[in-house]
Amino acid sequence: MPAIPLPPYAPDVASADAAVSGVARNVLPRADGYGPVLSPVPITLPLPEDCRGAVAFVSPAFGTWVYIAGTRTGLYRYNNSTTGWDSIGNPLRGYSMPDGDSWQFALYGSKLIAVHLGAPPQVLEVDGVQPFRDLGGGPPRARAVGIVGEFLVLAGLSGQPNAIRWSDLGNPEFWQPGLYPEHTADIQIFPEGGAVTGFSGGEFGIVFQERSIRRLTFNPGSRQVFDTSLVEDNRGAVAPWAICKVGARTFFLDRDGFYLFTGGISSPIGAERVNRAFLAAVDPRRLGQTIAVRDVYGPRVIFGYRTAAADPDRKALLDAGLVYDWQLDRWSALSLSVTAGLATATPPVSLDALPGTLESQVLSFDDSSYLGGIPALGFITSDNRLSLLTGPPLEATVETADAMLARPNRSFARSVRLDSDAEDWRAQVGGRESLARNVAVGWRPETAPTVERRAPCRSSARYHRVRVRIPAGTSWSYATAVEVDATAEGMR
Known part of the structure; x- marks a missing residue:
């Protein structure tokens, strides 16, 4: 699965397929993603x-x-x-x-x-x-x-x-x-x-x-x-x-x-x-x-x-x-x-x-x-x-936009990897069936990465987004993208 870049922060604009993000808190913009705020x-x-x-x-x-x-x-x-x-x-x-x-x-x-x-x-x-x-x-x-x-x-x-x-x-x-x-x-x-x-x-x-x-x-x-x-x-x-x-x-x-x-x-x-x-x-x-x-x-x-x-x-x-x-x-x-x-x-x-x-x-x-x-x-x-x-560094939180990981089908997400030099991080995967405003994102529990540096998850949905949290005090300098391990499911 191709990596999903951590997109620019623009909460005013509805987002899909990694255009912009509605959450980029306690981070500084970088050309390739985000860096920490001390x-x-x-x-x-x-x-x-x-x-x-x-x-x-x-x-x-x-x-x-x-x-x-x-x-x-x-x-x-x-x-x-x-x-x-x-x-x-x-x-x-x-x-x-x-x-x-x-x-x-x-x-x-x-x-x-x-x-x-x-x-x-x-x-x-x-x-x-x-x-x-x-x-x-x-x-x-x-x-x-x-x-x-x-x-x-x-x-x-x-x-x-x-x-x-x-x-x-x-x-x-x-x-x-x-x-x-x-x-x-x-x-x-x-x-x-x-x-x-x-x-x-x-x-x-x-x-x-x-x-x-x-x-x-x-x-x-x-x-x-x-x-x-x-x-x-x-x-x-x-x-x-x-x-x-x-x-x-x-x-x-x-x-x-x-x-x-x-x-x-x-x-x-x-x-x-x-x-x-x-x-x-x-x-x-x-x-x-x-x-x-x-x-x-x-x-x-x-x-x-x-x-x-x-x-x-x-x-x-x-x-x-x-x-x-x-x-x-x-x-x-x-x-x-x-x-x-x-x-x-x-x-x-x-x-x-x-x-x-x-x-x-x-x-x-x-x-x-x-x-x-x-x-x-x-x-x-x-x-x-x-x-x-x-x-x-302060605790940092960044979300990707909603993305169809197996367009036009639904997908099943199994794990997430963060492209970052952060010593510690957490990931939370959310999914929903529609981009309509009245359809809320269903978030799965937050997980820590394993020794393979992948955070496990189990989420079946048409649209997925990833929320990454880097705990306060963690040493890091960049976070650029997330890679989701997902497989295609059916149309419904």
């Missing part, structure tokens, strides 16, 4: 309450990684010596975060800017010892922040939702508009397109509205300072924290699904694959809380979202995820409860934090692993700890 390993003590946004960056002065996290009432900095979180919030101001809001951060030189709608923009001198303070110049409260050239840009403004504001050139603490040419701080109001819902910076800015996408380009010597051009109409972003820029690519979430923007017309990346399944599962009241995080290990972006079944007492909890590989143009699903995500690197190891005695350490103290800086994907998990995805 489990989160906590590296910090818990934050005092649910995280509402986090960021990681390299200190401009010291070259070490800095982790900042925000909650509903405070801002915190990771302390490498204690593995705890030091409070660095503004001692002169309380942070009254609206429900459903979150901190957003932008690094402007050595200044870290933090915004949400419940407080004026905050600034931290990242290489200093002072806590956050109000950003000077009287900037408005905003939901989103970004940097275009030497301008600090605020979007999603309190009181002016359809406008953006930018600082003076080279001075993020000067905001008084109308003083051109001495100063370039100003405001741009968009009469059409709805409220500004997100912003992405860089060499030029991308302004996302409810129903429009605009390009913001610096025009030196112009009274308008920036040229704003309408790039796309009737398309916008619904979640400010699900806007993820990777090089020339910007990923975002609109009300009908996921898109990729590269400067021209945005391209749908989830249509007829994951959009319907996502919109059926996500809590519609918390759609705007969806986040996007770049995967430092490969050409992927991870979207975390809150389902309707999430804990109602944990309003910041995101209990499901989707992985998109833009090189392969393939998806997979992720079961991981988090409150924030960040592309980061491993921190340096403090001698005080080493287990055991100094004499018992295996590695030399000049080993490079103690210095940290190894790229890692980080999440604030449901226990409010910063965790890096560096542990053993």
Whole structure:
């Protein structure tokens, strides 16, 4: 019997004969199948309450990684010596975060800017010892922040939702508009397109509205300072924290699904694959809380979202995820409860934090692993700890599509073999007589492989599918196909 490839994940589409799969959980897409997702390993003590946004960056002065996290009432900095979180919030101001809001951060030189709608923009001198303070110049409260050239840009403004504001050139603490040419701080109001819902910076800015996408380009010597051009109409972003820029690519979430923007017309990346399944599962009241995080290990972006079944007492909890590989143009699903995500690197190891005695350490103290800086994907998990995805693989589950193993006859399946280097795996075979929606798949008991590396089964049906489960902690790097040992039966 020919091997049945483990197909691309596309739960929106009915499948037969190995076209697509409706289940690919805790795996990463590969050109030949799937690979493992590593489990989160906590590296910090818990934050005092649910995280509402986090960021990681390299200190401009010291070259070490800095982790900042925000909650509903405070801002915190990771302390490498204690593995705890030091409070660095503004001692002169309380942070009254609206429900459903979150901190957003932008690094402007050595200044870290933090915004949400419940407080004026905050600034931290990242290489200093002072806590956050109000950003000077009287900037408005905003939901989103970004940097275009030497301008600090605020979007999603309190009181002016359809406008953006930018600082003076080279001075993020000067905001008084109308003083051109001495100063370039100003405001741009968009009469059409709805409220500004997100912003992405860089060499030029991308302004996302409810129903429009605009390009913001610096025009030196112009009274308008920036040229704003309408790039796309009737398309916008619904979640400010699900806007993820990777090089020339910007990923975002609109009300009908996921898109990729590269400067021209945005391209749908989830249509007829994951959009319907996502919109059926996500809590519609918390759609705007969806986040996007770049995967430092490969050409992927991870979207975390809150389902309707999430804990109602944990309003910041995101209990499901989707992985998109833009090189392969393939998806997979992720079961991981988090409150924030960040592309980061491993921190340096403090001698005080080493287990055991100094004499018992295996590695030399000049080993490079103690210095940290190894790229890692980080999440604030449901226990409010910063965790890096560096542990053993999570439990993985993949299903094939329905297949007629002896077309046009029925077939009897006896065993299954998995093409994989997994040390351990389990298989479950299901069968049904029709592809009609009201005909359920009848699953046989899950079995482990024998010494011949075949998992026995006994299933007689017209259509068969195989569910493969690789237990948590199992060492593996690829799974590409399943081979079913089956014989033809009659037409009925």
